[in-house]
Amino acid sequence: MLVGNKLDLEDERQVTTEQGRALAQKFQSGFIETSAKTDTNIKELFFSLVRLVKTWRENHPEHHKTDKQKKKGGNCTLL
DSSP states (O other): OOEEETTOOGGGGOOOOHHHHHHHTTOOOOEEETTTTTTSSSHHHHHHHHHHHHHHHHHGGSSHHHTTSOSSSOOOOOO
16 A cells, blocks of 8 residues: 555645656555645545555465464564
C-alpha cells in the first residue's frame, strides 16, 4: 500500500495524486492519501491494511503458525 501523507497541506504538495497513483500502479499496490491532522482516510487505511494482511495470511498458511504450533515464549505476533 502506497500512502500519500499530509493531505491537509495541499499548497506544500511535492507529489501529485496522479503521480502517486501511477507509482502505486507500477508497484502493483493500492494507493490512498491521508491526513492525521484532519483524520482523513486514517480508518480506511487501517482497515485496508488489516484486510491485506488477512488476505495474505489466507493465501500463505505455511507462514502463519497456529496457536498449537507456536513455541512458548520469545515469539511476537502481529494481529
